[in-house]
Amino acid sequence: MTASTTALPLPAARFTDLLAAEWIKLRSLRSVHWALGAGALGIIAFNTNAARADYVNFPHYGRVVRTHFLSWALRDAFTQGAAMMLVLAASSIGAISIVGEYTTGLVRTTFAAVPDRRALMTAKVVVVAAVMTVYGAFTAGASFALTQAVLDGRGQGVSIGHPGALRVVVASALLAPVCALAGLGLGALIRHSATTTVFDVFVLLFLPTFVTDRYHWTACVRNALPFNAWYRLVDVEYGHQPFTLTPRYPTTVTGGWIVFGAWALAAAVVAVVAVDRRDV
Amino acid sequence: MPHDALPRDGGPVIEVDRLTKRYGGTTAVRQLSFTVRPGRVTGFLGPNGAGKTTTLRMLLGLVEPTSGAATVDGHTVRRYPRGLRHVGALLDAGDVHGGRTARAHLHALARSNRIPAHRVDEVLAEVGLAGAPAGRRVGGYSLGMKQRLGIATALLGDPPALLFDEPLNGLDPEGVLWVRGLFRRLAGEGRTVFVSSHLMSEMENTADELVVIGRGELIAAESLTEFAARGTRPTVTVRTPDAGTLAAALSAEGAAVAPYDGETLKVTGLSSDRIGEIAFEHGLLLRELATETASLEAAFMELTADSVEYLAGEPR
Ligand SMILES: Nc1ncnc2c1ncn2[C@@H]1O[C@H](COP(=O)(O)OP(=O)(O)OP(=O)(O)O)[C@@H](O)[C@H]1O
Ligand SMILES: [Mg+2]
Numbered sequence: 001m002t003a004s005t006t007a008l009p010l011p012a013a014r015f016t017d018l019l020a021a022e023w024i025k026l027r028s029l030r031s032v033h034w035a036l037g038a039g040a041l042g043i044i045a046f047n048t049n050a051a052r053a054d055y056v057n058f059p060h061y062g063r064v065v066r067t068h069f070l071s072w073a074l075r076d077a078f079t080q081g082a083a084m085m086l087v088l089a090a091s092s093i094g095a096i097s098i099v100g101e102y103t104t105g106l107v108r109t110t111f112a113a114v115p116d117r118r119a120l121m122t123a124k125v126v127v128v129a130a131v132m133t134v135y136g137a138f139t140a141g142a143s144f145a146l147t148q149a150v151l152d153g154r155g156q157g158v159s160i161g162h163p164g165a166l167r168v169v170v171a172s173a174l175l176a177p178v179c180a181l182a183g184l185g186l187g188a189l190i191r192h193s194a195t196t197t198v199f200d201v202f203v204l205l206f207l208p209t210f211v212t213d214r215y216h217w218t219a220c221v222r223n224a225l226p227f228n229a230w231y232r233l234v235d236v237e238y239g240h241q242p243f244t245l246t247p248r249y250p251t252t253v254t255g256g257w258i259v260f261g262a263w264a265l266a267a268a269v270v271a272v273v274a275v276d277r278r279d280v
Numbered sequence: 281m282p283h284d285a286l287p288r289d290g291g292p293v294i295e296v297d298r299l300t301k302r303y304g305g306t307t308a309v310r311q312l313s314f315t316v317r318p319g320r321v322t323g324f325l326g327p328n329g330a331g332k333t334t335t336l337r338m339l340l341g342l343v344e345p346t347s348g349a350a351t352v353d354g355h356t357v358r359r360y361p362r363g364l365r366h367v368g369a370l371l372d373a374g375d376v377h378g379g380r381t382a383r384a385h386l387h388a389l390a391r392s393n394r395i396p397a398h399r400v401d402e403v404l405a406e407v408g409l410a411g412a413p414a415g416r417r418v419g420g421y422s423l424g425m426k427q428r429l430g431i432a433t434a435l436l437g438d439p440p441a442l443l444f445d446e447p448l449n450g451l452d453p454e455g456v457l458w459v460r461g462l463f464r465r466l467a468g469e470g471r472t473v474f475v476s477s478h479l480m481s482e483m484e485n486t487a488d489e490l491v492v493i494g495r496g497e498l499i500a501a502e503s504l505t506e507f508a509a510r511g512t513r514p515t516v517t518v519r520t521p522d523a524g525t526l527a528a529a530l531s532a533e534g535a536a537v538a539p540y541d542g543e544t545l546k547v548t549g550l551s552s553d554r555i556g557e558i559a560f561e562h563g564l565l566l567r568e569l570a571t572e573t574a575s576l577e578a579a580f581m582e583l584t585a586d587s588v589e590y591l592a593g594e595p596r
Binding site: 010011013017020021022024025029030031100101104107110113115277 | 337340361364365371380385392433
């Protein structure tokens with residue numbers, strides 16, 4: 001770029017400035033603090049309560065359950081209900097980071113200040129992903145520590161070094177940035193708060209349970225959804241557990257990671273490209 | 281606060297060249313061309329729906345023109361990776377997030393353009409929002425306060441070119457005076473200042489140059505004095521208890537008669553002498569008969585009469 005008329009050189013455009021600006025924008029909204037704070041409390045409490053229930057009921061469990069209790073312990077570390085809460089919180093934060101700009105009109109001020117919209121959106125993607133990774137790591141880490149501490153009361157807690165334990169924590173932590181980016185991408189496409197929320201819930205929470213795994217193509221759709229990928233990743237005894245059926249179209253751990261990566265990448269690209277040429 | 285980055289020969293030229301914007305069937309802006317020069321305040325006038333906001337958005341790179349070009353200093357704004365040091369703008373005072381404080385809003389914008397943080401306090405002080413108001417959330421601001429925040433945003437990058445869309449909306453008389461002084465000062469510093477309004481009276485004491493549009497097309501681009509000289513047909517104000525009869529009589533003589541209120545008529549096309557004679561012939565009592573000198577308002581109304589899109593309260 002040439003700053004032709006101006007006599008003094010203007011400072012070069014730096015990407016880190018955009019990162020800093022997006023970080024200021026995210027942390028200066030009280031609603032974000034509330035959503036994240038309440039979400040984290042809910043998630044951790046939900047998981048801890050599941051562990052507490054197992055702690056209370058443990059003496060009444062049968063011998064088979066007791067010998068296979070590992071999968072229970074790791075399931076309590078991050079329960080399905082907590083994962084749903086995380087999906088909701090993360091996708092909402094991702095969505096409002098862009099939809100909030102459109103619905104308030106702030107987007108015009110933002111784009112006038114930073115006409116390089118792709119750089120701006122890339123910065124938004126990076127900041128949202130980073131913040132939500134930290135958030136996911138915190139909620140998943142705290143949940144793991146607390147639930148296993150509770151189960152230790154029965155001598156059933158596992159350490160993070162236990163095979164599969166780290167995967168449960170990492171997959172649960174990464175569910176947050178993946179869903180936040182999905183919310184951001186959908187938000188950039190849709191640009192209306194209510195519609196974006198409906199779509200987020202539909203794609204991230206409703207479809208994963210609604211789509212059957214009976215046919216090959218529906219199983220493919222099902223397995224390609226982030227929530228189901230998470231479920232596969234945290235199912236440490238997948239295929240070896242005496243209580244559940246092996247699915248007809250099984251998936252792999254690698255497949256789960258790939259689904260996470262593909263959603264994050266695709267959503268990021270959509271967010272960056274979708275806003276570039278549209279009028280605001 | 282002289283702009284140390286301003287070139288000696290003043291700010292950049294804003295150039296609009298055969299600019300067209302269509303929204304489906306409606307053409308908001310049609311083949312519009314004009315130039316805005318530095319060192320003076322240029323008013324951008326047109327009735328509601330004339331295409332002022334659309335033009336300003338195209339200038340800022342927010343709306344993509346259907347054809348034609350809008351440039352600041354020879355470049356479309358989209359070519360500048362960061363905008364605030366090139367063009368400052370207040371489009372709509374509501375273009376902020378109500379959940380943030382004014383200070384956080386400006387801080388984020390400053391940071392994105394690598395503008396030092398002390399600039400935030402400077403512009404807040406300049407628009408009269410320093411101190412406690414700057415720490416409050418914008419959602420609780422009055423329209424006038426939001427307008428001031430918008431002006432602070434425009435000034436943040438100390439830019440050589442500034443665009444303002446209806447900046448006087450919601451300001452109290454003191455605020456209006458202040459904004460006029462600010463525009464004068466910015467232009468005096470050699471900057472290019474482009475201010476839109478749909479009210480001629482707002483421009484009368486603000487602008488040196490005018491760009492007048494109607495229905496998306498250029499009507500006039502000239503100095504304020506040249507523009508005022510266009511309003512040649514004087515308007516005569518007549519007050520009579522029998523306005524209906526007089527209106528009919530004057531119309532019969534070929535005058536254009538606009539009822540002003542129950543007793544008052546605004547007449548063009550006839551001299552006050554002739555109107556007095558006609559009233560006398562009809563035995564009508566006149567309570568007032570006055571010729572108004574050609575005003576800017578009249579020139580504006582006359583020129584845009586054909587292009588006004590939304591007429592309200594027109595008697596049928
Ligand atoms: N996004 C849009 N979609 C469809 N039509 C639009 C859009 N934006 C503007 N228009 C139309 O373009 C025309 C010009 O609108 P614009 O807002 O530019 O006028 P304006 O001169 O700013 O008017 P005002 O004085 O009321 O602010 C209007 O007829 C408007 O309805
Ligand atoms: Mg407008």
